[in-house]
Amino acid sequence: MSAPRRAGRLSVERLRDALSERDSAILESLEKYRFLDKAQLEELHFFAHASEETGARTARSVLARLVRDRLLCRLKYRDVGGLRGGSSGYIYCLGPVGLRVLHANGARWRRPQPSMLFVDHVLAVSQLAVDLHRLAREGRCELLSIEAEPACWRAFSKGMAGGETLKPDLYVALGVGEWESHWFCEVDRGTESSTAILRKCRAYQAYWASGAGQEAGGVFPRVLWIAPSERRAQAIERAIRTSSHLERDLFRVTTAREAAARMTELNGDKGGLQ
16 A cells, blocks of 8 residues: 555554565664665665566565655765765665654654765665675674664763763674674774874773773674775774874774675684773
C-alpha cells in the first residue's frame, strides 16, 4: 500500500504492518547512519541475490517504492571528496513517514538540507561500517557492536574543569579469533588542520585519563584516524608523533582503503588499552 500525502496514524500503522523484514532493516540502517548511497544499501541489504545484477535491480525497485511512500527521502549527491571516484548519484535518508514508522510517538521530521562536505563525511563513515559488515559476513570478524553518532558519544568529567562530551565518528567492537578489539574511529576527509586534529587527540587522552571509558568497558578503545590518502595519513601520524604530552599508544593511523582490514588484524592492537 502507498502512504497518502497526509498519512494519519492508521495509515502509518498499516504501512508499518506491510513492511518486509528487509524494508524495516533499511529504515533502521538509515536512522543509524543518517545517509547511505545506493551502493552502500545494496552491500548492506541486497547481497544475498543470485548475482550483483539481480541485487542491483531489486534494490532499484525496493528503494523507489520506499521513496514513493515517503519512507525514504532521496537527495541528489555530487561526490565532492572523491569517495566514489568523482561520481554523482542519489543518497538516501529517512523520510517523514519512515520516521513515524520507527517512532510511534510522532518524532518530528525536518527536510534535510546538508552541505555536500557534511554528506561526504557521513558517507565516508558509513562506508567503513559497510566494509565491516561485509568482513563479518565473510567470517573475518564478528561485529559485536557498532555505534554511529550520536550513540557513540561519551560524556565524562574533567574534574574541576567540568564535564565534556567526546564525539567520535564511530565506535566499533569486534571479535577477531579469540580476542576482542575495540576502536573509536575518526574519519578524516583532509579538511581539518593539524591543530584541530591534535585538539581532538587531547580530548581522547582526557577521556582515557578520566577512567570513565575503562569503567564502562573494562578496556579503553584505541583511536583510529582514517585518512583519505597515504600522504594525508603520514601527515596525521607525523603530527601525533611530534606532539608533546600525547600518549601515542592511544592512536593509530591508516587510510580509508585499509581501515576495515586493519581493524580485523590479529596484532598488537587487540583488546584496547587499560
